[in-house]
Amino acid sequence: MHIKKQRLLTPGPTPLLPRALHAMMASDIHHRTQDFIRLYPTVLADLKEVFGTQGDVLITVSSGTGALEASVSNFFSEGDKVIICSAGKFGERWVDLAKAFRLNGVVLKAEYGDVVTPDRVKRAFAENPDAKGLLFQASETSTGAAHDVQAFGEICKGTDALCIVDAITGLGTMPLDIDGWGLDIIVGGSQKAFMIPPGLAFLSVSAKAWARAETATLPRLYFDLKKEKKMADKGESAWTPNVSHILALAEALKYIKEIGMDKLVENAQLLARATRTAATTLGLELFAPNSPSSSVTAIKAPAGMDSGEIVKGFRNHFGSIIANGQGTMKGQIFRIAHLGYFDFADLFAMVAELELVLHSKGVPVEFGKGVAAVQKIYAEAALKA
Amino acid sequence: MHIKKQRLLTPGPTPLLPRALHAMMASDIHHRTQDFIRLYPTVLADLKEVFGTQGDVLITVSSGTGALEASVSNFFSEGDKVIICSAGKFGERWVDLAKAFRLNGVVLKAEYGDVVTPDRVKRAFAENPDAKGLLFQASETSTGAAHDVQAFGEICKGTDALCIVDAITGLGTMPLDIDGWGLDIIVGGSQKAFMIPPGLAFLSVSAKAWARAETATLPRLYFDLKKEKKMADKGESAWTPNVSHILALAEALKYIKEIGMDKLVENAQLLARATRTAATTLGLELFAPNSPSSSVTAIKAPAGMDSGEIVKGFRNHFGSIIANGQGTMKGQIFRIAHLGYFDFADLFAMVAELELVLHSKGVPVEFGKGVAAVQKIYAEAALKA
Numbered sequence: 001m002h003i004k005k006q007r008l009l010t011p012g013p014t015p016l017l018p019r020a021l022h023a024m025m026a027s028d029i030h031h032r033t034q035d036f037i038r039l040y041p042t043v044l045a046d047l048k049e050v051f052g053t054q055g056d057v058l059i060t061v062s063s064g065t066g067a068l069e070a071s072v073s074n075f076f077s078e079g080d081k082v083i084i085c086s087a088g089k090f091g092e093r094w095v096d097l098a099k100a101f102r103l104n105g106v107v108l109k110a111e112y113g114d115v116v117t118p119d120r121v122k123r124a125f126a127e128n129p130d131a132k133g134l135l136f137q138a139s140e141t142s143t144g145a146a147h148d149v150q151a152f153g154e155i156c157k158g159t160d161a162l163c164i165v166d167a168i169t170g171l172g173t174m175p176l177d178i179d180g181w182g183l184d185i186i187v188g189g190s191q192k193a194f195m196i197p198p199g200l201a202f203l204s205v206s207a208k209a210w211a212r213a214e215t216a217t218l219p220r221l222y223f224d225l226k227k228e229k230k231m232a233d234k235g236e237s238a239w240t241p242n243v244s245h246i247l248a249l250a251e252a253l254k255y256i257k258e259i260g261m262d263k264l265v266e267n268a269q270l271l272a273r274a275t276r277t278a279a280t281t282l283g284l285e286l287f288a289p290n291s292p293s294s295s296v297t298a299i300k301a302p303a304g305m306d307s308g309e310i311v312k313g314f315r316n317h318f319g320s321i322i323a324n325g326q327g328t329m330k331g332q333i334f335r336i337a338h339l340g341y342f343d344f345a346d347l348f349a350m351v352a353e354l355e356l357v358l359h360s361k362g363v364p365v366e367f368g369k370g371v372a373a374v375q376k377i378y379a380e381a382a383l384k385a
Numbered sequence: 386m387h388i389k390k391q392r393l394l395t396p397g398p399t400p401l402l403p404r405a406l407h408a409m410m411a412s413d414i415h416h417r418t419q420d421f422i423r424l425y426p427t428v429l430a431d432l433k434e435v436f437g438t439q440g441d442v443l444i445t446v447s448s449g450t451g452a453l454e455a456s457v458s459n460f461f462s463e464g465d466k467v468i469i470c471s472a473g474k475f476g477e478r479w480v481d482l483a484k485a486f487r488l489n490g491v492v493l494k495a496e497y498g499d500v501v502t503p504d505r506v507k508r509a510f511a512e513n514p515d516a517k518g519l520l521f522q523a524s525e526t527s528t529g530a531a532h533d534v535q536a537f538g539e540i541c542k543g544t545d546a547l548c549i550v551d552a553i554t555g556l557g558t559m560p561l562d563i564d565g566w567g568l569d570i571i572v573g574g575s576q577k578a579f580m581i582p583p584g585l586a587f588l589s590v591s592a593k594a595w596a597r598a599e600t601a602t603l604p605r606l607y608f609d610l611k612k613e614k615k616m617a618d619k620g621e622s623a624w625t626p627n628v629s630h631i632l633a634l635a636e637a638l639k640y641i642k643e644i645g646m647d648k649l650v651e652n653a654q655l656l657a658r659a660t661r662t663a664a665t666t667l668g669l670e671l672f673a674p675n676s677p678s679s680s681v682t683a684i685k686a687p688a689g690m691d692s693g694e695i696v697k698g699f700r701n702h703f704g705s706i707i708a709n710g711q712g713t714m715k716g717q718i719f720r721i722a723h724l725g726y727f728d729f730a731d732l733f734a735m736v737a738e739l740e741l742v743l744h745s746k747g748v749p750v751e752f753g754k755g756v757a758a759v760q761k762i763y764a765e766a767a768l769k770a
Contacts, residue, residue, distance in 0.1 A: 010415050013628065024409055024629065027582040028393050028401050030706045061584060062607060063446050063624040069607040100606040191625065197412040199446060199584050199627035219604065221485040222447060222454040239448040240576065242584035243398065244409065244629065321415045 004319030009350055011141050011169055011296035011323060011337035017195040017255055020248040027244040036243065037235040043246055044232055046253035047202060050261050051171070051186065053178040056205045058228045059249075061242045064168040064189035067201030068097060070223035071164050071185045075209055076132060077217040078102045083124045083161070085116035085136035085152075088143040089326045090166060094135045101218055106131065112329055113143050113288045113298070118151035125155060132212075133162045138170025138186075142326045144298030144335060145288035146174060153181030162209050168192055168201075169295035172261065173268040173339045184209040192295075193264065193340040195255070196248040205229070264340075269294040271338040271347055274377040278351045278370040282358065287333045295339040298325070300332060302363055307334040313357035320353055344378050389704030394735055396526050396554055396681035396708060396722035402580040405636040412629040421628065422620040428631055429617055431638035432587060435646050436556070436571065438563040441590045443613045444634075446627045449553040449574035452586035453482060455608035456549050456570045460594055461517060462602040463487045468509045468546070470501035470521035470537075473528040474711045475551060479520045486603055491516065497714055498528050498673045498683070503536035510544060517597075518547045523555025523571075527711045529683030529720060530673035531559060538566030547594055553577055553586075554680035557646065558653040558724045569594040577680075578649065578725040580640070581633040590614070649725075654679040656723040656732055659762040663736045663755040667743065672718045680724045683710070685717060687748055692719040698742035705738055729763050 008015050029035040048057045060067050076082065082103050084094045087110035098105035106128050108116045116136065125131060134156050139146045149165060156163035162184040167176060171186065172193025178186055184206040191198035205225060213226055222239065231238045256264055272294035276286055279299045287298035301307035307324055311334055314320040323335040336350060351370040359365045393400050414420040433442045445452050461467065467488050469479045472495040483490035491513055493501045501521065510516060519541050524531045534550060541548035547569040552561060556571065557578025563571055569591040576583035590610060598611055613623045641649055657679035661671055664684045672683035686692035692709055693716055699705040708720040721735060736755040744750045 006413060008413050008415060012625070013413070013415055016413050021410060021412065024582075025406060027406065028391060028398070030393060030395050030398055031583070032708075033700075033706060061446070061448050062451070063626075065624040066447070066451075066607040073604075097606050100609070101604045189625070197409075197627065197629040198416070198625040199630065219458075219486045221482050222451040223607075224485070239450040240397070240574070240583040241448075242582065242627070242630075244582040245584065245627075315418075321418060323417075 007320045007346070009320055009322045009337055009346070011335060011339060012189065013191040013198060014193070014195065014337060014340040015342060016197065017252050017341050019255070020196045020251040023247040023251045024244040026247055029243060031237065031241050031243055039250060040237065040241070040246065041235045043250050043253065046250070046257060050253055050256050051178060051204050052176070052261065053204050055179065055207065056229055058203050058205065058225055058232055059237065059241070060201045060203070060223060060228070061199065061239065062201050063198060064187060064201045065093065066223065067187045067189070067203050068093065068166060070220070070225055071187055071203060072097050072101050072103070073218045073220040073223055074225045075162055075185070075212045075216050076101065076103055077215070079104055080132040081106060081128055081130050082133040082135055083108065083121065083128060083131045085121065085147060086110070087115050087137065087145060087147070088112055088140040090137050090140055090142055094166070098135070113145060115140070115145045115147050115291045118148050118155065121152055121155050125159060125161070131159070131161050133164055135164045136166065138165050138167040138176065139173060139293035139295040141169045141296055142329065143288050144293050144296045145291050146170070146293035149174070149176060149183065150181045153183050157182040162212060169293070169339055172264050173293065173295040175265060178204055190245055190249060193268070194249065195252045195341040196245060199242050199245045200249065267342070268338040270377065270381055271342055271344070272297055274347060274374040275336055275338065277377060278373045281373040282355065282365065282370045296335050296337045298333045298335045301334065302358070305361060306331045309361060310334045310357055313360055314353055317357065317360070318353045320350065344374070347374055392705045392731070394705055394707045394721055394731070396720060396724060397574065398576040398583060399578070399580065399722060399725040400727060401582065402637050402640055402726050404640070405581050405633040408632040408636045409629040411632055414628060416622065416626050416628055424635060425622065425626070425631065426620045428635050428638065431635070431642060435638055435641050436563060436589050437561070437646065438589050440564065440592065441614055443588050443590065443610055443617055444622065444626070445586045445588070445608060445613070446584065446624065447586050448583060449572060449586045450478065451608065452572045452588050453478065453551060455588060455605070455610055456572055457482050457486050457488070458603045458605040458608055459610045460547055460570070460597045460601050461486065461488055462600070464489055465517040466491060466513055466515050467518040467520055468493065468506065468513060468516045470506065470532060471495070472500050472522065472530060472532070473497055473525040475522050475525055475527055479551070483520070498530060500525070500530045500532050500676045503533050503540060506537055506540050510540060510546070516544070516546050518549055520549045521551065523550050523552040523561065524558060524678035524680040526554045526681055527714065528673050529678050529681045530676050531555070531678035534559070534561060534568065535566045538568050542567040547597060554678070554724055557649050558678065558680040560650060563589055575630055575634065578653070579634065580637045580726040581630060584627050584630045585634065653723040653727070655762065655766055656727055656729070657682055659732060659759045660721055660723065662762060663758045666758040667740065667750065667755045681720050681722045683718045683720045686719065687743070690746060691716045694746060695719045695742055698745055699738055702742065702745070703738045705735065729759070732759055
């Protein structure tokens with residue numbers, strides 16, 4: 001029996017930043033005292049800096065889905081028409097949300113692994129000039145495909161529609177010029193590129209969105225963002241905050257600022273590119289080859305093999321946790337994440353593990369071939385610099 | 386300069402159980418793997434045992450207010466009539482929730498420090514036989530007063546109304562026979578008697594409530610309890626759970642089971658009684674003398690003194706955090722908590738600090754007199770046993 005360290009290689013939860021984790025031990029502060037009121041505004045300010053917006057950025061104590069709900073319940077009224085791009089399991093969540101809150105959802109569906117093109121969105125707006133919002137994923141985590149966020153933002157700009165982006169795995173893995181591209185709401189989550197455990201979600205809110213909130217009548221209290229903003233301006237949260245996660249987030253944001261958000265994005269992009277190269281070098285097929293996300297790479301299992309076998313192999317041989325497909329994609333693909341606290345050493349090891357897992361399943365593999373492909377990209381990108 | 390350890394003596398957050406806090410460091414597990422699926426059902430089962438119900442107990446990633454919202458959005462439809470007991474700031478939150486979700490709230494108001502009597506509730510039901518729910522606080526944290534939960538439950542039993550209890554500070558500080566008394570929904574929070582940081586809330590749901598959920602049409606998705614229950618039955622959570630807090634909760638529940646929930650309640654009750662005795666021994670007046678809660682004791686500041694001065698004195702001299710009054714009670718009262726991980730040594734120190742703080746403000750105090758009152762109660766209750 002040899003040591004197998006547990007390693008999270010999944011697109012959320014992601015590897016935890018040790019110093020952020022350790023900061024959680026200082027949780028014995030009260031959220032209505034100066035201890036917290038000194039901390040919280042700096043966290044909000046750092047978050048805003050990392051988001052890169054002049055608008056507001058707020059925090060909810062919830063999973064990302066709670067913040068997606070907030071981005072619906074605060075800005076729409078019953079029967080409002082919204083255009084939804086659905087290219088995977090998370091696109092389907094937008095559809096569910098619109099249905100639960102009785103919006104009139106015009107759904108643009110893409111096959112799993114594919115994305116909705118800006119042309120289709122443009123056409124949908126032409127056919128539905130009364131649309132009040134466009135809802136989509138920046139990065140569709142279930143398929144590893146990325147939408148053209150900038151183009152979608154530009155389309156919304158000239159309209160009355162709010163551009164609402166599930167950027168839960170997009171933030172920190174792709175450039176997102178919130179103000180420049182006209183992104184009204186961007187939703188993020190703590191257990192993604194922010195390197196801390198799940199429990200918090202984030203939303204940026206544009207002036208256009210705030211104006212809409214004035215007339216939006218969907219019921220909301222826990223996720224009332226106007227109330228949250230009012231309290232945030234006083235350095236507090238509307239409801240009892242998740243203190244331990246705020247402490248962790250403070251450390252993680254310091255770390256991200258040290259690196260630079262643009263460098264964090266580049267890091268993910270480079271790892272994603274190297275992963276794609278390693279996969280194809282090993283003869284594997286990418287699930288979303290045309291518009292790959294840098295948050296996660298979805299790879300098809302070799303013909304005739306259940307991708308769950310690969311997931312199990314990673315787990316049993318090495319203690320590494322990678323993601324299977326979701327829904328009908330389960331068994332077809334496996335997913336390797338790049339968002340947040342990931343480095344090349346993680347990837348060298350991961351690809352070496354993949355080679356051994358494939359080998360153990362009888363797939364002919366030349367040991368080290370995928371690793372070498374990653375090393376080559378590292379050498380070109382990093383050793384040169 | 387001498388050492389001043391920070392001590393939380395507030396009614397939430399409460400003192401943290403060290404072993405629960407330490408458990409949070411193991412947060413690098415994935416919530417859709419066996420690591421979590423082995424853990425979560427045991428936590429739900431322990432929670433159910435600690436709640437003491439045969440019904441379901443579910444967890445939401447939110448503050449307590451989120452679970453209060455869930456207890457409204459899952460069980461009512463627009464325009465439904467509900468009777469609300471409002472005896473403080475948290476009673477007012479029920480009123481806000483009913484308004485936000487467009488319920489027809491019949492509000493029974495009590496003066497701060499007082500409570501709504503079962504007689505008034507009975508009368509309200511006689512006048513509003515179409516009431517679909519009764520919403521109230523078991524313990525009104527803002528005033529330190531407790532409602533007669535058993536009597537309220539019995540009143541609801543014969544009616545179509547759901548008995549919905551904000552027991553966020555009631556759980557672990559007063560007996561709550563959920564099934565016997567006909568309490569349909571009980572809401573709790575992690576940072577209360579459960580001894581862990583804020584970030585999770587809990588709800589018990591009766592069969593009567595589940596039946597109602599079938600016809601309730603208020604919009605909900607993030608807080609959809611039917612979905613949560615369906616996933617809980619599979620050992621998972623509907624949305625990404627707060628893994629670190631679930632790990633902490635697992636440890637805290639083990640600890641509570643070791644002590645026994647009834648003993649935890651007795652512990653709070655004894656500390657509360659001793660605190661009331663100490664306060665009156667020191668010539669101070671209780672804010673809710675007639676129906677005192679065992680979760681928190683609210684004490685009036687001496688005439689002419691702002692209670693904020695006492696709060697500051699505790700903080701500056703000793704590093705102890707006690708609570709001021711909320712809303713219009715701010716400056717009038719200070720509040721000492723008993724819920725969760727509190728013991729007599731905490732109380733000895735707290736009362737000694739209180740004596741010194743009063744002394745520092747020019748209030749004539751005989752040092753040790755309040756402490757002796759607590760010691761006497763301890764000797765009678767514990768040394769004898």
